[in-house]
Amino acid sequence: MKIKSILRNISRHSMFFPITCLIIVLVINLIKTPTFFHVSINNGVLYGYIIDILNRASELVILAIGMTLVVACSGGTDISVGAVSAVAGAITIYLLVGPMSSGDYRMPYVLAILLGLLGAVLCGMFNGFLIARLKIQPMVATLILYTAGRGIAQVITQGFIIYVRKEEFKYLGNFIPGIPVPTPIIIATIVLILTNLLLKKTALGLYIQTVGVNRRAAKLVGLNSSLFIFLVYAFSGLCAGISGMIITSRVYSIDANNAGLNIELDAILAVAIGGNRLDGGKFSLAGSIVGAITIQALTTTLYAMKVTADQLPVYKAIVVVFIVVIQSSEFKRYIGKLLSRITKHGDRKQVEV
Amino acid sequence: MKGKKKIISLLLMSILTLVLWGCTSEPASKPGGDGKGKDNDLIVVGYAQVGAESDWRTANTVSFQETFVEENGYKLIFDDAQQKQENQIKAIRNFIQQDVDYIVLAPVVETGWETVLEEAKEAGIPVILSDRMIDVSDDSLYTAWVGGNFVKEGHDCVDWLAGYLEELGRADEEINIVTLQGTIGSSAQVGRTKGVEEKLPEHPNWNMLDKQTGEFTQSKGQEVMESFLKSYDDIDVVIAENDNMAFGAIDAIKAAGKDPGEDIIIIGFDAVKAAFEAMIAGDMNCSVECNPLHGPRVAEIIQKLEKGEEVEKTWYVDEGVFPASEAAKLIDSRPY
Incomplete structure (x- = not known):
């Protein structure tokens, strides 16, 4: 009986399915590529597939944090994050080195980063204003920057790929000398911890959930729903800005066409895989993060398993369909029934013995 | 109240009509204004360019702008389509309306050109394609195509590698190669992959260990190379189907504690200026040109x-x- 109730409790936990998905992906790796979990220190830094996954998933984790709050609070998605990260990267690099590739900073590095982030927050506030004040549907409102954002970035860079030829600029997206952990992992962890503190130590998390569950009811109990919606979009802009900094630092350049291309879709997928409802309300940050890591684990897995490039999207699609199906409430109910039948069967056997 | 609303809506309507009228009348007045007359003896060329997505594209645009100048007897009407086919179709229709002598088109995509090219054909304006090909059932819709030979670039890459290995005295060694492919299905990817594969059987001691797409971007190139380095510890050569992916591979190799250009030979395509900088720094060994100077x-x-x-x-x-x-020696002569 005890095992049964524990089993049921585990399977009912909101994190059960996201984590199961990730474990399945990792176990497939263990069978197919035994060296997958091998981590070593190479050249003074951590080296291995697992590190790659966490490192490459960092931008996605940060975006997924912002996206989770957006989804929870407004019941909509922010599809402009990829373009906004390109805008932030373009602002920072343009301020640093100007329209031509160069190795000399024109202004202090930290100031350029802050101004880039400010640009991203302004983009987020623009989205928030359209959605919270003008009551435009989130998908439509963020579609504006989704299309226009790359145009803005292009105007800033004047259509060129601008390189920053300075070793220090690479630190944010690669390694800081002397620290074996890739910097993006550290940044993502910091963003996660700060967000979590903000949500858990204050009532902000609860408020966001309340607004997401029922906007009008929240208003009736005295919450300024519009303000919260405005704030989560501004926060999503900030997250996009931070990942924009990582993206540009990784390649020490800004490519307005390709920086963060299609990453908004992965961010939404991460939220969905994390077991969050896309129509708002209750949310789980941890779920979204597991979702983001699962997506990157999948990509890295397919590379390690030597799937050819033309088949890559097919495999991805199959796995995503699988993950989404096993998370659907209908499927869960079916599994629940199956489980209880099996355990009942087990009980009867025990009685017979 | 109702009357007031009506007046406002009437006002709005009239403003809208005025604005719309202004929009349509502007381009229409252009061909009458400066199409003929003083430019009568100039050859008018309309160029529907893809956009300005890369340095290569910009160099391509500049090449046209420098070739088709009035001193050479041309007048160039340039249109930047910002990577959208509908903009290009609109531009071609404008060119037809302005009765240009020639239309040059660098198509964004391969399909969907029949209707508009039919219109150009009826107007008797020859269409010359630049860079990418189009997929039409009737090839009389365009007069000629100008572009790079991607398959030959693949051949050149293999031939250079063979020569270089001989120079190093490694001609008979077992050589392990990995390829970072471009966006799957793009003509540059298809051509370059084919070119390399056609020539590989000439070198039985070479192994193509793995191929994976890096989608022509530096960050994906880096990500895929990281994975390759963990799967194989004896890679001798990286063929990157454009220079940007080669830059990504260089970073990944450095991060793995190896010396790009020494331990692993790196070949790129396109020969952009940044590739020359990488070669001078000793990180890259060769770049096969993809000439944008089509003008x-x-x-x-x-x-x-x-x-x-x-x-x-x-x-x-x-x-x-x-x-x-x-x-x-060459870097200063590179225009892009």
Whole structure:
């Protein structure tokens, strides 16, 4: 009986399915590529597939944090994050080195980063204003920057790929000398911890959930729903800005066409895989993060398993369909029934013995 | 109250009509204004360019702008489509309306050109394609195509590698190669992959260990190379189907504690200026050119057509192979 109730409790936990998905992906790796979990220190830094996954998933984790709050609070998605990260990267690099590739900073590095982030927050506030004040549907409102954002970035860079030829600029997206952990992992962890503190130590998390569950009811109990919606979009802009900094630092350049291309879709997928409802309300940050890591684990897995490039999207699609199906409430109910039948069967056997 | 609303809506309507009228009348007045008259003896060329997505594209645009100048007897009408086919179709229709002498088109995509090219054909304006090909059932819809020979670039890459290995005295060694492919299905990816594969059987001691797409971007190139380095510890050569992915591979190799250019030979395509910088820094060994300077070739075709000569359908631009040893000498002469 005890095992049964524990089993049921585990399977009912909101994190059960996201984590199961990730474990399945990792176990497939263990069978197919035994060296997958091998981590070593190479050249003074951590080296291995697992590190790659966490490192490459960092931008996605940060975006997924912002996206989770957006989804929870407004019941909509922010599809402009990829373009906004390109805008932030373009602002920072343009301020640093100007329209031509160069190795000399024109202004202090930290100031350029802050101004880039400010640009991203302004983009987020623009989205928030359209959605919270003008009551435009989130998908439509963020579609504006989704299309226009790359145009803005292009105007800033004047259509060129601008390189920053300075070793220090690479630190944010690669390694800081002397620290074996890739910097993006550290940044993502910091963003996660700060967000979590903000949500858990204050009532902000609860408020966001309340607004997401029922906007009008929240208003009736005295919450300024519009303000919260405005704030989560501004926060999503900030997250996009931070990942924009990582993206540009990784390649020490800004490519307005390709920086963060299609990453908004992965961010939404991460939220969905994390077991969050896309129509708002209750949310789980941890779920979204597991979702983001699962997506990157999948990509890295397919590379390690030597799937050819033309088949890559097919495999991805199959796995995503699988993950989404096993998370659907209908499927869960079916599994629940199956489980209880099996355990009942087990009980009867025990009685017979 | 109701009356007030009506007046406002009437006002709005009239403003809207005025604005719309203004929009349509502006381009219409152009061909009458400066199309003929003083430019009568100039050859008017309309160029529907893809956009300005890369340095390569910008160099391509500049090549046209520098070739088709008034001193050479041309007037160039340039249109930047910002990577959208509908903008290009609109531009071609504008060119037809303005009755240009020639239309040059660098198509964004391969399909969907029949209708608009039919219109150009009816108007009697020859269409010359630049860079990418189009997929039409009737190839009389365009007069000629100018572009790089991607398959030959693949051949050049293998031939250079063979020569370089011989120089190093490694001609008979077992050589392990990995390829970072471009966006799957793009003509540059298809051509370069094919070119390399056609020539590989000539070198039985070479193994193609793995191929994976890096989608022509530096960050994906880096990500895929990281994975390759963990799967294989004896990679000798990286073929990156454009320079940007090669830069990503260089970073990944450095992060793995190996010396790109020494331990692992790196070959890129396109030969952009940044590749010359990488070669001078000793990180890259060779880049196979993809020449964006299409302007002079197109001018050559137009001159032939002006004389009433028949022209061939396919025109390749000249393309070179640039090894690291020549990089320092050539970098200042690179326009892009």
